[in-house]
Amino acid sequence: MTADKKSPAACLIGWPAAHSRSPLIHRYWLRTLGIEGGYVIESVPPDEFKDFVLRLSLRGFVGANVTIPHKEQALALSKPDARAKAVGAANTLFYADGELCSTNTDVEGFIDNLDASAPGWDKVEEALVLGAGGSARAIVFGLVERGIKTVHLANRTLERAQTLAALYGARVNPVGWDKVGELLPRAGLLVNTTSLGMHGQPRLEIDVSLLPATAVVADNVYVPLQTELLAAAKARGLKTADGLGMLLHQAVRGFELWFGRRPQVTPELRALVEADLRQA
Numbered sequence: 001m002t003a004d005k006k007s008p009a010a011c012l013i014g015w016p017a018a019h020s021r022s023p024l025i026h027r028y029w030l031r032t033l034g035i036e037g038g039y040v041i042e043s044v045p046p047d048e049f050k051d052f053v054l055r056l057s058l059r060g061f062v063g064a065n066v067t068i069p070h071k072e073q074a075l076a077l078s079k080p081d082a083r084a085k086a087v088g089a090a091n092t093l094f095y096a097d098g099e100l101c102s103t104n105t106d107v108e109g110f111i112d113n114l115d116a117s118a119p120g121w122d123k124v125e126e127a128l129v130l131g132a133g134g135s136a137r138a139i140v141f142g143l144v145e146r147g148i149k150t151v152h153l154a155n156r157t158l159e160r161a162q163t164l165a166a167l168y169g170a171r172v173n174p175v176g177w178d179k180v181g182e183l184l185p186r187a188g189l190l191v192n193t194t195s196l197g198m199h200g201q202p203r204l205e206i207d208v209s210l211l212p213a214t215a216v217v218a219d220n221v222y223v224p225l226q227t228e229l230l231a232a233a234k235a236r237g238l239k240t241a242d243g244l245g246m247l248l249h250q251a252v253r254g255f256e257l258w259f260g261r262r263p264q265v266t267p268e269l270r271a272l273v274e275a276d277l278r279q280a
Contacts, residue, residue, distance in 0.1 A: 009038035009060055010258045013052065013074075014067035017043045021273055022065055025251045028272060029263040037259055046070070053077050056093065056100065063094035063258040065251075066102075071134065078102035087138045088167075091250075094257040103257075106138035109250025110218070111146060116249070116265070117241035118216045124188025126150045128180070130204075131194035132160040135220055137167070139193055144168050152187070154180050184210035190233075192219045197227040208232045219243055225274060244273060 012022045018041060026039035042064075044052045049070050054077065056064060066074040071089035079101045084090045090102035114121050127148050129136055132155035143151050151172045155161035161174035175183065184190070190211060196204035198221045206229060208217065217233035222243030230240045248265045256262040 007036040007038060008062045008259060009040065010063045010065070010254070011040050011042045011061050012065040012067060013042050013044050013049070013070055015043055015045050015049075015069060017041050017067060020067065021247065021276060022251065024273055024276055025248065025269065026255055028269050029255055029261075030259070033259075033261050033263060035259050035261065044070070046073070049073055050077060053093065053100070057095065063092070063254065065254055066091050066093060074102055083107055083141075086141050086167075089134055089137070092254040092257065094254070103253070104138055105250045105253045106135060106246075107142040107145070108253060109246045109248075110139050110220075111142045112249040112252070113245035114216070114218060114241050117218075117245055118239035121189060121216045121239070121241075122146050122148065124148065124216070126152065126183075126186050127189040127191065128152045128154065128183050128187035129191045129193060130154050130180070130196075130206075131192065132157070132164045132174075133193060136193040137164055139191055139220075140164065140168055140172055143189075144171055148189070152179075152183050154183070181207070181210065184208075185212065187211060188215055190215060190217045192221065192227075192229055195221065197221050197229055199223050204229050206232075208236055208238070211236070211238065213237075215239075216241065218246075220246060222247055223277060223280070225277060244270065244277070248273065 012020050023039050030037050074090040079099055081103045084102050084104040087104040092103050092105050094101055127143050140151055153161045153165050153172055153174050154177055156177045158176045165172040165174040195201045216239045218241040219227045219229050220243045221227050233240050
């Protein structure tokens with residue numbers, strides 16, 4: 001599909017990409033802000049990604065979201081900002097002075113969602129992050145940047161946690177999965193970045209009763225909307241931040257870069273995406 005060149009348009013590039021809710025989000029903002037523009041999905045296999053991206057403007061696009069498996073290649077083909085470099089992946093492409101640039105909005109998506117869902121969360125001294133994949137890199141970077149004193153990073157393969165921790169210095173403590181139970185009582189913030197607990201994936205076996213009474217629990221998973229982890233945390237009266245909130249907040253800056261207006265994450269938008277997820 002080629003965008004209409006008469007109005008600015010952005011796209012999502014992925015392989016596969018048809019499942020994405022990004023068009024729903026960005027089209028809502030275009031409509032409510034009265035902007036004549038478009039947002040489409042482009043399913044691009046890895047061997048065609050370079051050609052597609054280098055001709056992005058010729059295809060009529062002012063920028064793009066980038067998802068699996070293209071985030072590292074997007075970084076290499078563009079001029080990344082400090083955040084994209086730090087995370088090692090780009091999820092947003094845009095043009096500045098005619099040059100293809102990139103950033104990573106997963107960091108602010110996670111942090112802004114926490115700020116909205118659990119104000120004051122950043123007063124904690126220790127955080128426990130589960131998983132050491134791509135999203136964990138953005139989250140650990142965001143926590144360190146925000147000033148959290150110690151970030152414990154737990155992964156079933158300790159070496160992966162150690163590799164990630166080495167990127168961000170002594171404040172990140174890599175541990176094996178067997179250490180999770182003893183770290184929970186110290187964790188003012190617990191974050192699940194794994195796919196455990198997602199529909200079709202194994203359960204995430206975590207005893208939230210071990211967490212402090214003031215802890216905040218965040219889960220990147222948004223299918224289901226309320227994971228077992230979040231349900232257990234809410235039952236204890238803990239503050240929570242869900243994966244859908246992160247999805248919505250990470251979309252804000254890309255839209256602003258492409259269309260020149262900063263959109264808001266509203267209850268109406270959340271309800272729209274929730275309804276779509278329930279129908280899936």
